[in-house]
Amino acid sequence: MSEAQAVLLGVLAGLTVLLGMPLARGLRTGQALLIPLSCGVLVYLLGDMLARAFMPLNSALLRRYDSLAGVEPAVSLTVAFIGGLVLGYGGLTAYLALTGVSDAAEPTVRGATSEPSPTDDSSELPAVHAAPNGGTTAVSAAALDVQRVAGPSSSRLALLVAIGIGLHNLGEGLALGNLAGNDWISISVVLVVGYVLQNLVVAGAITAPFAGDPQPPSWSHLALFGVIAGGPTVLGTYLGWQLVGMASGDAGDLTSTAVQALAAGAILFVLIQLLSSVTTLGRRTTRHLGLLAGLVIMLLIEVLIIGATGA
Template identity: 30%
Template sequence: MTAADQTAGPARKSRAALLWLILPMAALGLAIVWLVVTNPLQRFGNGAPPVETLTFERTILSDDGIRVLVRAGGSEPMTIAQVQVDDAYWQFTQDPPGPISRGSTAWIHLPFPWVLGEAHAINIVTNTGATFEHEIAVAVPTPAHNATSLLSQALLGVFVGFVPVTIGMMFYPALRGVGRDGMDFLLALTVGLLAFLLVDATAEAFELAGEAAAIFQGQAMVWLAAAASFLLLMAVGRRQGAPSGVALATFIALGIGLHNLGEGLAIGAAFAAGAAGLGSFLVLGFMAHNITEGIGISAPLLKKRPALWIFAALALLAGGPAVVGLWIGSLAYAPQWSALALAVGAGAILQVIVEVAAYLMRSDGRGTTALLAPATIAGLTTGVAFMYGTAMLVKV
């Protein structure tokens, strides 16, 4: 066989592979064109109006009335014909005007003189007669966005996220020098608090996904985002073997930070709705709830002596996203994006649970037996119980 024949063989295989890739794509294109041109489904039409769905994503109350952001999810573009507020028809303006195509959004402005502290019901009627209701439980003015309000939100985010994590990490010197049982207890404590955050984040993600437009396929989105986050972080974390020390602490801080991002989105949304009821007691509850997170981040570092800037960076990674979440939630909140953030956080937390459990078994030296040791069980129970107890202070 000549050199030319040896070169021609792989070239022919490559062209054949490309051909078999193009043929099914071309067949799919032809099928789509035929379906659109001939419209074989029209013979099944019975005169019924198209399926229409409308999701309310945001409500703004100001001196000039009410504005609501709606997202269409019907089979065809839908046209808003009339709007009722408290059973009375009101003039409205729509931006952008005209029919709303599937998946698109539009702002509806109503010059309605809403009453502070009272409930109002909005009912949107389409040109097909379909109706979609939205309730404003308590009418309060939506806070205006300016430098002062953003600074106040940032300060709250610091107290909710960064400060408690930093306080928890300040226990580091006192925890150094603990024996094997003490180390097992602290690592299991970390697993316990992360397990609670995993359950909490997943439940909140599904709750928010249920409020999102059907087009986003909320439950599937949560499962897929969590799985993708978990697998991606596992692949990154295991590139150079199982993480430990600063690397493991970084993954813990990242998982906690993504969860705090989701919490910040929820708090920011409460600001945007003018229903933030965040008194001093509630802020203190958030701080108590998050202090253990700092201890969990410090646990893999007890056998090391990292520089002070590493602790500062870890605290910023874990607590800083709360500030970002507050800003995003107050400026551009939508339930599907909050659900997505929480799902990604849940996947990251699950990855950290796996890695911390593996690190516990390696550092203990007894393998899987260490998972059933009294110190491990005690730490796991303490972590879950503390997070559950302090969560009662922040659930309103």
């Protein structure tokens, strides 16, 4: 397979995340389900990235234990693993600090006199809050949900989700480029189909922070988030095609570990931000089912990919 054909596969696999944006944009209500669903997707991606990052290190440790290799590969991979996690998590933390935001997803309810319990399963009982004239006003829990999720942090949180998913897709692109470079065409094509399904799902995770906002996100913002999330797949495919020669060597393992750990650190940070929003939403059962559903959906897609490609 030529370089141009490999890059085209990367474009089809990555930028199809844009196809899920219009649908996700239309589902702006029901944040009590959408945000937990997104958390479930990110939980799966986090586990996937950690497992892939640790596999080369695990092999190096076993080779060292069996006296088949020295300690240097294991040390290098350990540094790459931990360094990637720290850079991915710390980089997004530093971004929020530099932009003057300490808690991008911290819920704020203006005028509230008290915070409801995160374990409160009621979604319909009215809450009493201070009114400007010194009296009180009853606000439904559903309205409070909107206030908690909506706000100036919606775009910022969506950007963080897009960055985390983009780093994940960079690792996916490396695998796709490696397969294409080795002329495993049929497997590469099926893998692209699997990545397209994944990206249609993660589009909902990117737009979930906007759920409940009074106005939908602009198309320009959605296009930007889509490129940030899907573009790295194209870059990863190109790099994976170029690095075919070193894919099975120490340099290839080091690159793979560093990229996957970087993605895991970024996704962990984003997941914590989203979870802080989930715990303030009502409908506890809906939260739990939504998170489980997101995890199961991504797991089923991965089962289909592995079953069809063996990769």
